[in-house]
Amino acid sequence: MADISVRGLSKRFGPVTAVRELTFDVPAGQVTAFLGPNGAGKTTTLRMMLGLIAPSAGEALIGGLRYDRLPHPRRTVGAVLEAAGFHSGRRGRDHLRIAAQVAELSAARVDEVLDQVGLTDAADRRVGGYSLGMRQRLGLAVALLGDPEVVILDEPGNGLDPAGMAWLRELLRDLARQGRTVIVSSHVLSEVAQTVDRVVIVHEGSLRFTGPLAELADSGPALEAAFLRLTGAPVASALKES
Known part of the structure; x- marks a missing residue:
């Protein structure tokens, strides 16, 4: 399986440096949380991993290759950056059939991933009648169509009820x-503490911590305290966002 290697990754938008010389690894066989306050550069970093925006410096490699150099990107990487982009009048199954056709993936995977995401x-049913949680599941189904080695998710629990969160975990x-x-990028620190093996924390575009969860915290409250310490976030604000 392919791992992710980020080395000296930076992104500038004019005078603003959104991501500053990030270096960390995301190993295979583990769940890694990518954490930081709003505006920390998380989504920008994930978009650079996926080749959606070009870095100003450094690189993000998947299995040793940039995303645009992967021979079969949809079979290597599945990603959900937002639960949007669905045609409201299209049925969920049809959306997946079209996605599979465009990506040159087997149509047989459609029913398999529908079952996998519940x-x-x-x-x-037409997607316009889906709840936010159901749209999240549909986005996950699209990401899993290629049976990918790497899964990159930005706030996948958004809109899920407690049962849905347990299912996602x-x-x-x-x-x-x-x-x-x-x-997985997430603001729900209590859920992160129950789910992940490793943690990467960024703040103002810079790396604050990377390593096993056990080195940082052994419970939800402990992770929250470590997060607040590393990011300097006001307690009330961080609790509201999480």
């Missing part, structure tokens, strides 16, 4: 148990 019963762990590389 959308089989809603597959023939088990899904992420199962993907890691299969040897896949999983990186």
Whole structure:
């Protein structure tokens, strides 16, 4: 399976440096949390990993290659950056069929991923009638269509109820148990503490911590305290965002 290696990654937008010389690894077979306050540079970093924006310096490699050099990118990487971009009048199953066709993936995967994300019963409903949580599941289904080695998710728990969060936790762990590389950006620190093996924390575009969760915290409150210390975030603000 492919891992992710980030080396000296930086991104400037005019006079603003959004990401500053990030260096960290995301190993296969584990769930890694990518944490930071709003505006810390997390989404910009994930977009550079996926080749959606070019870095100003440094590189992000997946299995030793930049995303645009991967021979079969949709079979190597599955990603969800936002639960949007769905045609509201299209049925969930049809959206997946089109996504599979565009990516030159097997149509047989459609029913498999619908079952995997728990959308089989809603597959023939129009996406416009989906809740936010159901759209999150549909986005996950698209990401999993290629049976990818690497899964990159930005706030995948947004809109999920407690049962949905428990389901997501088990899904992420199962993907890691299969040897896949999983990186998840999230503000829900209590859930992160129950789910991940490793943590990467950034603040104002710079790296604050990278390593096993056990080196930083052994529970939700401990992770929250460490996060606040490393980012200098006001307690009330951080609790509200998480």
